[in-house]
Amino acid sequence: MVDVEFGEWPFLEEVSSVFSCAYSPDGKTLAVGLEDGTISLYETATWEKTHTLSGHTKEVMSVVFSPSGQQIASGSFDKTVRLWDAHTDAPGTILSGHTSSVISVVFSPSGQQIASGSCDKTVRLWDAQTGAPGAILSGHTSWVRSVVVVFSPSGQQIASGSGDNTVRLWDAQTGVPGAILNGHTREVRSVVFSPSGQQIASGSDDETVRLWDAQTGVPGAILSGHTSYVTSVVFSPSGQQIASGSIDKTVRLWDAQTGVPEVMSVVFSPSGQQIASGSGDNTVRLWDTQTGAPGAILSGHTSWVMSVVFSPNGQQIASGSGDKTVRLWDAQTGAPGAILSGHTSSVISVVFSPSGQQIASGSYDKTMRLWDAQTGAPGAILSGHTSVVTSVVVVFSPNGQQIASGSFDNTVRLWDAQTGAPGAILSGHTSVVWSVVFSPSGQHIASGSDDKTVWLWDAQTGAPGAILSGHTSYVTSVVFSPSGQQIASGSHDKTVRLWDVESGRCLTVVKGFHGATASIAWNVNGKGSYLATGCSDNSVRLWQVIGDHHLVYLQWSSMHDRLVVSNTNVSKAQGLSRMNMKLLEQRGAVDDPISEEVR
Structure with a gap:
């Protein structure tokens, strides 16, 4: 295993809570600001601690290197900013003036200025060499959570985010206020x-990231998806991506131009040889099931792709999007076909009838629409739900006469697929129904909900059956195994659970996801039984389900930047580096001693 890279490194253990981290410009040093008032410096080549900077009397909330890497500045709850020599750890000037806690500090691009944000509702500018105070930027009506000097060549702008729900722009030389960026409905915790x-990106307690034009202050895209406070936002070096961190325990990646996230739908082709995934990047992507190699990219939608499905003969793909349309594609060439227009809001679910002659689509406009799959001609409009239609499935009975739909109104509804006439209303869930699926025999329906449960129903009578409980968060995707004897369910709790249909017993729990499982597909072929999952961490993964004990093994992932070793024993591995050994030990994935690489 010489030169193996796992894509992540082991963690550093500190004696106190960590409030801030910063790399030196050359990447050779990491500074860590701690709750006990100290700053730890680590050499990144070995991750050995080299210095401890002491002086602050309270928590160090922000730490940053100067552009030259010669200085460190730190802000603390003790109301001061302190300067340090980055190489000798000698303390420098103490910058006093704030009347409350300092929670953000940054150097200007030239390294000549320092800006600090405080709970006293001000931003203060300082001379980085002498510590002399400069302009005081006043205007916020609550504490200043984040302050950033713009990384333009001139470094003339400062942006600050505050508990008053705004981002403010300032002239970095004079302190003159500029545009006020209004839009967030709660505290702004991060600005970059x-x-x-x-561009400017801001993260807020309102669970969103907002983009802004840095020159005019005009608002751009609103990036929604987090389920709790957004505490940190950063652009990639290319400026093409944004990463946001949240109290919801996730990091989300977004396209900086469009603001779209994650893989939202995944499906097997009838032959099992292809997987299609729909994503927040407005595309449908095809993958080779065996190798995970990417295939064609189907472009045309102008908003996120919420649902994707193959026709029964595998010749067509249909995709539903936030752009209010359903698009048809040639599954072999990726060539675009008809565009089905009519919905007045986002299309979030699409399915073919068993004959392949009809398409049904469900939308935020509270309706389902039927379409001719060959011509794209519209058919019946099925109305009756009192809120958003989240899932729509044409029953896989021989006659394909039923449609089932799930909704924000907490119900599953049955319909006649030919006439659009409403049938039974399946009531029981206490929150949004995100996913509905028929068993292969057409005898059962399974539904997954925000109430954390999966319900089974009789497809003919609508009578409720077993309630499958165990997930600790929203159930977003449900699928039957091809035999109809098992169900797989995906959840915001970052797990997939397999269930026995007859008994309702949970057979196994698949862990190791780094986000909610938005979509699941189950396929059986001559080589075995396989699950495909689409996840909010932007990944498509293929898993093999083995034996009566339903052991689940990861076959491949479209992402290779993180190590998943939950409940795994690794023994007698040769050639692992010290870094990889440490990571495996921290994950509890080591059985027998591992031989360290000898160089």
Whole structure:
């Protein structure tokens, strides 16, 4: 295993809570600000601690290196900013003036200025060499949570985010206030400029990231998806992506231009040889099931792709999007076909009838629409739900006469697929129904809900059956095994659970996801039984389900930047580096001693 890279490194254990981290410009040193008032410096080549900077009397909330890497500045609850020599750890000037806690500090691009944000509702500027105070930027009506000097060549702008729900722009030389960026409905916790200086991104307690034009302050995209406070936002060095961290325990990646996230739908082709995934990047992507190799990219939608499905003969793909349309594609060539327009809001679910002659689509406009799959001609409009239609499935009975739909109104509804006439209303869930699926025999329906449960129903009478409980968060995707004897369910709790249909017993729990499982597909072929999962961490994964004990093994993932070793024993591995050994030990994935690489 010489030169193996797992894509992540082991963690560093501190004696106190960590409030801030910063790399030196050359990447050779990491500074860590701690609750006990100290700053730890680590050499990144070995991750050995080299210095401890002492002086602050309270928590160190922010730490940053100067652009030259010669200085460190730190802000603390003790109301001061302190300067340090980054190489000798000698303390420098103490910058006093704030009347409350300092929670954000940054150097200007030239390294000549320091800006600090405080709970006293001000931003203060300082001379980085002498510590002399400069302008005081006043205007916020609550504490200043985050302050950033724009990374434009001139470094003339400062942006600050505050508990008053706003981002403010300032002239970095004079302190003169500029635009006030209004839009967030709760405290702004993080603000950052794009590398070009053209955009600003801000993260808030309102669970959103907002983009802004840095010159005019005009609002851009609103990035929604987090389920709790957004505490940190950063652009990639290219400026093409944004990463946001949240109290919801996730990091989300977004396209900086469009603001779209994650894989939202995944499905097997009838032959099992292809997987299609729909994503927040507005595309449908095809993958080779065996190798995970990417295939065609189907572009045309102008908003996120919420649902994707193959026709029964595998010749067509249909995709539903936030752009209010359903698009048809040639599954072999990726060539675009008909565009089905009519919905007045996002299309979030699409399915073919068993004959392949009809398509049904469910939308935020509270309706389902039927379409001719060959011509794209519209058919019946099925109305009756009192809120968003989240899932729509044409029953896989021989006659394909039923449709089932799940909704924000907490119900599952049955319909006649030919006439659109409403049938039974399946009531029981206490929150949004996100996913509905028929068993292969057409005898059962399974539904997954925000109430954390999966319900089974009789497809003919609508009578409720077993309630499958165990998930600790929203159930977003449900699928039957091809035999109809098992169900797989995916959840915001970052797990997939397999269930026995007859008994309702949980057979196994698949862990190791780094986000909610938005979509699941189950396929059986001559080589075995396989699950495909689409996850909010932007990954498509293939898993093999083995034996009566339903052991689940990861076959491949479209992402290779993180190690998943939950409940795994690794023994007698040769050639692992010290870094990889440490990571495996921290994950509890080591059985027998591992031989360290000898160099």
